[in-house]
Amino acid sequence: MKTVLDHQTLYISLLLSRVLGNILSVSALKGLNMETEIELKFFVSPEFSEILRQKISDTKVLQHSCRELGNTYFDTPDNWLRQHDIGLRIRRFDDVYVQTVKTAGRVVAGLHQRPEFNAEHQSNEPELSLHPADIWPQGKEVDVLQSELSALFSTNFTREQWLIGMQDGSQVEVAFDQGLVVAGDKEYPICEVELELKSGQTDALFTLARQFCDNGGMRLGNLSKAARGYRLAADYQGDEVKPLSLVNTSNQDTVEYCLINSLEHALSHWHYHEQIYTERDSIPALHEISNSIRFIRQILSIYGGVVPRRASAILRQELKWLEEELSWLKSYDYLDDLLEDKGYALRKLDARKFLIAELKEQQDNLPQREENLRLLNSARYTGLLLDLSRWILTRGWQPFLDEKAREKMATNILRFSAKQLDRTWAELIESFPPEHHLSSQEYIDQQYRLMRNLYTGIGFASLYDAEERNSFRMPWADLLHGIDDLLTLRTLEPFVEKLEGEEKEQLQRWLIRQENSILHAMEQTRIIGVEAHPYWRD
DSSP states (O other): OOOOOOOOOOOEEBOOHHHHHHHHHHHHHTTOOEEOOBEEEEEOOTTHHHHHHHHHHTSEEEEEEEEEEEEEEEEOTTOHHHHTTOEEEEEEETTEEEEEEEOOOEEETTEEEOOEEEEEESSSSOOGGGSOGGGSOTTSOHHHHHHHOEEEEEEEEEEEEEEEEOTTSOEEEEEEEEEEEEETTEEEEEEEEEEEEEESOHHHHHHHHHHHTTTSOOEEOOSOHHHHHHHHHTTOOOOOOOOOOOOOOOTTOBHHHHHHHHHHHHHHHHHHHHHHHHHSOOHHHHHHHHHHHHHHHHHHHHGGGTSOGGGGHHHHHHHHHHHHHTTHHHHHHHHHHHHHHHHGGGTTOTTHHHHHHHHHHHHHTSOOHHHHHHHHTSHHHHHHHHHHHHHHHTTTTGGGOOHHHHHHHTSBHHHHHHHHHHHHHHHHHHHSOTTSOOOHHHHHHTHHHHHHHHHHHHHHGGGSOHHHHHHHHHHHHHHHHHHHHHHHHHTTGGGGGGOOHHHHHHHHHHHHHHHHHHHHHHHHHHHHHHHSOOTTOO
């Protein structure tokens, strides 16, 4: 089964000054040319240009321009800059060269915050002395780094820009880029829309993005042009699917910080796997998107005693919709397990060939890649991600908090986490009472509750001893796998009536034996789970 509960980008590029504000003001006084950007990036198709122009025609356009841009990116043979999360490029437009350094930053709500240093230059050859010496990482002298640099790849594209005045007075720059990333004899198309806040409120950026995406066709980009160039230069074949890991929660965190950290963790996991699926057909990647959605829904439930439900009502509604849109993935898993290795699980059944044909037909009728990509590019899907990101970034819950809730948000996470884990523990004992033997249907009825309760631990478990938490969580995770095994058998039950004679009776006997075997193992596992000591209690 592909249910993963214990195991880890939204690349909306947001280079915010609010966190770096003091640094920026000091830098400005020192005469350093460091800028920040607040930017949303979307991947689109070439045909989207007409929709974009139509949307822009309904706005207040202050400026419009079009130019050819060339960018060359540099690094050492061992990618020393990249290893330190630093990008070095020279951009050319007309006869002007600008050298830019983007240094390592931090992530807020899955939106990247990175200081950017710019300096006018005279050529397409890098000159590190144009920037402050203290921005380079320790471990290599600047003159040595300078001598090792060479061009890795280039991005060449046409950029059409519009400066748009918003109703609240904010100004947003819209750029439509079309061209190529080139590394040696390899190339990759560029077709994207970027929205950058030039002045005013961050909300204006999201408002305009919402207007642009209401017809679909826009997907939030989690890879910059540079990131695609580095991949192309290295002949990178794509990221691997990762299970959802525990949130890195510290015992010094506040309740509110843990809420933010958990939501950002889920969003990062979501967008990481969205990018994988857009690059290749990967059902496991879709599973991890689904895991992220379920985890976010559980986060909102966990903090529901502090954050009023009305603060997240629309988000919860849309997350539920999207989870339901992906609910077919479970059916895919059950079918895939039965069909694995040419139906090896069914090898002892005389009706094996018939069952394999029927199961394959069912699997073929599930949503295919084209339909899934339409979902990922739909207006509703993109709107949900924009709204969720804005909610985290602007702390959209705060206007709904009373004084008592604000105080609770500022308290240490340990007591809150123990209370939430106690609550989910009580629900598990109620759902799986140790004094009763449970039937197959009774286990299946508790699948969703068990899954949601295990997600609670993802947010808090790293606060506690790893060995104790793993010993506690393992039998419950195994129980969830057992429920999946029972549901896999249920997939075969409708075929009993399609068979006759010995084949029918044989399948009936086989299903009963398999179910009894699974239930016996689950009962033993449940006893172990119930008897395990809760790891969050002293």
